[in-house]
Amino acid sequence: MPLPRYVLAPAHLTGDTFGWQLNRDGLFLDCHETFAADFDRDVEGAMDWAELIIGTRQDWRHTREGGPDRWIAADDRAAAGTDVLRSLEPGTLVVAIGPGGAGKSTFAAEAGIVTVVSLDSLRERLGDAGDQSLTPAAVAEQNILLEKHLSEGTTLYLDSTNVEARVRAELVERARRHGRPIVGLRFLPHLDTCRARNRERPANRQVPDDVLAWQHSLALAATPKALLTEGFTAAHDIVTPL
Numbered sequence: 001m002p003l004p005r006y007v008l009a010p011a012h013l014t015g016d017t018f019g020w021q022l023n024r025d026g027l028f029l030d031c032h033e034t035f036a037a038d039f040d041r042d043v044e045g046a047m048d049w050a051e052l053i054i055g056t057r058q059d060w061r062h063t064r065e066g067g068p069d070r071w072i073a074a075d076d077r078a079a080a081g082t083d084v085l086r087s088l089e090p091g092t093l094v095v096a097i098g099p100g101g102a103g104k105s106t107f108a109a110e111a112g113i114v115t116v117v118s119l120d121s122l123r124e125r126l127g128d129a130g131d132q133s134l135t136p137a138a139v140a141e142q143n144i145l146l147e148k149h150l151s152e153g154t155t156l157y158l159d160s161t162n163v164e165a166r167v168r169a170e171l172v173e174r175a176r177r178h179g180r181p182i183v184g185l186r187f188l189p190h191l192d193t194c195r196a197r198n199r200e201r202p203a204n205r206q207v208p209d210d211v212l213a214w215q216h217s218l219a220l221a222a223t224p225k226a227l228l229t230e231g232f233t234a235a236h237d238i239v240t241p242l
Contacts, residue, residue, distance in 0.1 A: 005024060005025060005073055006022065006023070006024055006029075006050065006054060006058060006072070006073040007022070007023045007024075007070055007071070007072050007073075008020060008021075008022050008023075008046055008047065008050050008060065008070065008071040008072075009021055009023075009068065009069065009070035009071070010068070010069060010070075011031060013031055013033065017033060018033075018034060019031055019032050019033040019034050020032050020033075020034070020035075020046040020049070020050075022049075022050050022053060029053065030053055032046070032049050035049065043071070046071075047060055047071070048190070051190045052190045052192065052193065054073075057188045057190070057220055058073040059073065059223075060072065060073060061073075084183075084185070084236050084238070085111055085113070088155060088181075088183065089181050090153060090155055091150075091153040091154065091155060091180050091181070092155050092156075092180065092181045092182070092183055092233075093146075093150065093156050093158065093171065093174075093175045093180055093181070093182045093183070094113075094155070094156065094157045094158065094182075094183050094185060095158045095162050095168065095171055095182060095183065095184050095185065095232075096108075096157065096158060096159050096160065096162060096185050096187060097161070097162045097163060097168070097184055097185065097186045097187065097219060097222050097227075098161065098162075098163070098186060098187030098188055098215075098219050099161060099163065099187075099188075099191075099194050099207075099212055099215035099216040099219055100161065100194060100197075100198055100207035100211075100212055100215060101189075101193070101194035101195070101196075101197035101198040101201075101207070101212070102187035102188060102189055102194055102219070103187050103189065103197075103238075104159050104160075104161075104185075104187050105118065105120070105159055107185070107187065107238060108157050108159055113157045115149060115154050115155060115156050115157065116156075116157045116159050117142055117145050117146065117149070117156060117157070117158050117159065118159040118160065119135065119138050119139070119142060119159070119160040120159070120160075120205070121159075122138035122141050122142055123135065123138045125141075126138060126141075128204060129204070129205060130202070130203075130204030130205045130206075131204070142158075142160070143174075146158070146171075146174060147174075150174065150175065150178040150180050151178060153180075158171070161215055161219075163215045163218035163219045163222065164218060165218075165222075165230065168184070168222075168227070168230055168232075169230065169231075172230060172231040172232065176231070181233040181234070182231070182232050182233050183232065183233055183234045183235065183236070184222070184224070184227040184232045184234070184235040184236070185235075185236055185238050186219060186222055186223070186224065186227070186235065186236070186237050186238065187219070187238050188216070188219050188220060188237065191212070191213060191216045194212055194216060195209065195212060198212055224236060224237060
């Protein structure tokens with residue numbers, strides 16, 4: 001039986017110091033002192049800390065089976081990287097899903113994806129990449145390009161947040177009309193990571209903090225299982241550098 005990918009457990013670190021230990025595939029990864037005197041808050045702090053190291057949100061399952069308290073990442077499948085693109089069927093619509101600063105554009109650049117439709121680039125073409133008032137016009141242009149590439153059978157990467165279910169439903173329906181596969185790639189670093197990356201952007205490209213938190217919460221709900229239920233052909237969580 002394979003070992004769970006990530007296990008988080010209380011640990012006696014040294015002397016009178018207690019804290020948390022994070023293991024990956026049965027091997028020690030890192031440890032940290034306690035985060036709060038209240039145990040429930042301590043557990044929450046430990047999960048936040050572990051997710052900062054892992055780089056993505058995890059669904060933790062508490063267990064005492066066969067030993068002391070510990071929390072196991074409920075989805076023990078390895079999160080994916082650019083290798084998920086190798087098995088794509090030609091003509092696939094690849095939909096990036098994630099908040100601002102999640103690494104969607106960086107992934108496309110590192111993967112060497114040739115055909116990318118990006119809302120930021122479309123807004124820039126219309127005047128200013130950071131001008132949200134241009135978004136409706138950019139979306140209209142995006143939809144024209146989607147129709148063109150789907151009808152031509154081009155493998156396409158859609159680089160925008162796509163965190164709203166209604167937006168994804170339209171994309172699923174569009175791909176279905178053209179008989180094309182649609183693959184969802186969820187990018188979900190810890191919210192603090194997204195905030196840090198967001199602060200490094202030019203002022204006109206920064207997402208307001210409340211909007212970023214809203215995007216992150218919606219992406220958190222867009223699990224690969226949920227995306228398959230929505231009609232996606234396949235769905236993956238993507239690991240991005242911290």
